[in-house]
Amino acid sequence: MQKLSKATKLALKNFGFFDSLRAEELQKLVAESRILDCTKGETLVTQGDLLSQIYFILSGSLIGKRLSELNPGAEAVLTPFKFGDVIGQEILFSNVPYPISIIASSNSTLLVIKRETLAEVAHNNSQLMVALMKRMATQLAAHETNIYKLIESSFDTKH
């Protein structure tokens, strides 16, 4: 148990997001965190799940899949998640169903933090919030680029 806490603490420190944490905040997160190993092909999150945890990728890679609600059975593969990416940060403050499924595309290790605890710590630590906002802005830009490419590709550019 103590070994796990040490590993978690190290993971938190290595992640960069958590540089600004005070000792008591770090302690609080460590108490509510764990390291999770995922094997290739394992489903981490299923679309529509209410997430009680936020995932920080320490190694490996995962893919996001969106099952179509308009065409049942069809699915779109989204941008892969890799080291440094965060899964679930969109629902940190709003417990809505998660819009995609997440599947490990290689053996991966993740730092798992209880959503409510992270929300509480982030709410009281503006530097952590800025780090999360920056990450989310990057993610928003990536999604925007993807959907615009998709919209553009729906138009006949030959005429």
Add this chain to the structure above:
Amino acid sequence: MRTYFQVAPITLSIFDVFDGLSEIERTSVLTTSKLRECKSGEVIISQGDILSEVHFIISGTFIFKRRSEVDPCVEVVAKLCGVGDGMGDGTLFQDFPFKGTIEALGDAVVLSINKQVLSEIAEANSKVMKALYLRSAKKIIGFIEGMDKQLGELSKRLEALHVDLEKAGVPFPKSLTKTEMAKMLGVSRVAVSQVMNRAPNKD
């Protein structure tokens, strides 16, 4: 031609972002922001701009247009923004070039606030930060859900091509590469690949 007005305190109450402001922060916002009246067709943000201001819509509607990077002649309307929506708030802590052009669809009024001022207030006030966070999160989820519609449209066009080729006696899709299909449909190979990958297998 733009007209600027001083912001009345009550204006801020329209937006959740300003709900938790202290008196000092409220004064700071009021003195650094302005109301901007936009005429129909006026461009408030251009694609590629690095924003120095964030805009919140008080009245009217704006269209979000995107010019293709592959073919500059192609411009698509990606979405509409209405009262309460923020424009540029997703880039608050990052200086990305803006992804599209935002144009007033009719006469409209926006509250424009200096990005640096809003960033500083957000850093100092967790309620403001949380409201901005929730807005960005909602946009991300909206984009993911919006993919369905776009992929669905492309799916329909691929199915129509399937029918046309069958009528012409050409087997589909074995004899055509994705690149060939993309050329026939006037779309990108990646888009065809995405639709083909998600379509149920058909013999």
